[in-house]
Amino acid sequence: MKLQLKRMRPSAITYGVVAGLLAVGVQVFLGVRPPPAYGICMACHSRDVINWIVNHLVGTRWEIAPVSVTLPLLTTVGLFIGASVAARRNGEYRRLSLGRRGRNLVYGILVMNAAILAIGCPTRLLLLGAYGEVQGLVGIAGLIAGIVAGTLLLKKGVVD
Amino acid sequence: MLPALVTLLMGLVLGYLAQRSRICFIGGLRDFILVRDTELVKGAITFFLTAWLAFSAANALGLTDLRAPALQSKDAPASVPAAVAPAATGLNAIFPELTSRLASTKASLWVMTILAGIGLGLFSTLANGCPTRQHVLAAQGLRDARFYLVGFYLGVVVSYLVTKPLLAFYMYTKGIW
Numbered sequence: 001m002k003l004q005l006k007r008m009r010p011s012a013i014t015y016g017v018v019a020g021l022l023a024v025g026v027q028v029f030l031g032v033r034p035p036p037a038y039g040i041c042m043a044c045h046s047r048d049v050i051n052w053i054v055n056h057l058v059g060t061r062w063e064i065a066p067v068s069v070t071l072p073l074l075t076t077v078g079l080f081i082g083a084s085v086a087a088r089r090n091g092e093y094r095r096l097s098l099g100r101r102g103r104n105l106v107y108g109i110l111v112m113n114a115a116i117l118a119i120g121c122p123t124r125l126l127l128l129g130a131y132g133e134v135q136g137l138v139g140i141a142g143l144i145a146g147i148v149a150g151t152l153l154l155k156k157g158v159v160d
Numbered sequence: 161m162l163p164a165l166v167t168l169l170m171g172l173v174l175g176y177l178a179q180r181s182r183i184c185f186i187g188g189l190r191d192f193i194l195v196r197d198t199e200l201v202k203g204a205i206t207f208f209l210t211a212w213l214a215f216s217a218a219n220a221l222g223l224t225d226l227r228a229p230a231l232q233s234k235d236a237p238a239s240v241p242a243a244v245a246p247a248a249t250g251l252n253a254i255f256p257e258l259t260s261r262l263a264s265t266k267a268s269l270w271v272m273t274i275l276a277g278i279g280l281g282l283f284s285t286l287a288n289g290c291p292t293r294q295h296v297l298a299a300q301g302l303r304d305a306r307f308y309l310v311g312f313y314l315g316v317v318v319s320y321l322v323t324k325p326l327l328a329f330y331m332y333t334k335g336i337w
Contacts, residue, residue, distance in 0.1 A: 012206070015207075020207045022170050032163045036224065095303070098303075100307075104311065108294075108312035113323045114277075117273075122280065127211050142275065150190070
């Protein structure tokens with residue numbers, strides 16, 4: 001069993017199926033709602049964690065999803081730990097630096113700001129679209145346009 | 161208490177799988193455009209299709225109601241009772257309530273969602289991966305991804321202190337809102 005888990009190299013399709021079933025499953029069976037279509041979101045769940053902490057420390061009333069009021073959703077924390085375990089078990093943990101620290105810090109801020117306005121990270125936009133929410137479908141259209149634009153910029157060497 | 165625990169455990173599973181499969185929903189389309197590699201984009205499409213089928217199945221079994229709006233809107237129309245709701249045809253057969261949601265979505269919301277979506281896609285592509293992938297890379301020891309995460313979490317504070325007030329002020333002065 002241990003050996004099998006170590007050798008496991010699931011395809012992206014496996015991830016898609018498992019993540020899709022989990023995202024809907026936790027909402028339907030395990031009470032991760034309201035709002036609906038909130039099963040997986042890297043941006044919104046991070047926002048809930050940060051806003052929950054800030055609200056409790058400073059007494060602000062920043063937006064938190066109803067499901068996160070008592071304790072925030074910890075998807076991002078779990079995902080980080082899970083990925084750490086996977087990397088260490090399979091000998092893929094490497095301390096590495098590509099010299100893009102400052103730039104990535106700025107991109108992180110920009111991505112989070114865009115995600116909060118678009119009501120979710122790419123994963124949740126797909127989830128909202130699958131739920132039939134118009135804003136999710138519109139967001140996916142914008143997302144695709146943005147990726148195409150970004151890829152062309154990379155291809156032409158405007159940014160690296 | 162329970163939802164936090166459930167999502168923590170779900171995150172562990174997703175993190176393990178994401179690290180092994182190198183999944184990235186942004187990187188999928190990027191790889192397809194750059195080198196015609198369809199591996200990752202298949203993951204994104206599969207996720208969408210699986211979630212759609214699962215939502216539809218849950219709806220058909222009465223476990224969830226897809227007619228409930230997923231997003232709170234200031235002037236959301238009251239949900240139509242099932243008894244008087246028109247039969248689902250056309251687009252509504254795929255996504256219940258889609259046409260009424262289309263009709264009730266304000267133009268300003270369309271523009272903002274499109275622009276925010278473009279920004280999300282553009283900056284994620286330039287940062288070399290979607291938030292999920294950046295979490296995985298950071299967990300694998302990539303320092304740059306850790307700086308991305310610092311910015312990502314800092315971005316929440318920036319958003320609520322700077323971006324949202326500025327946007328609200330702009331929309332107020334333009335009379336959009």
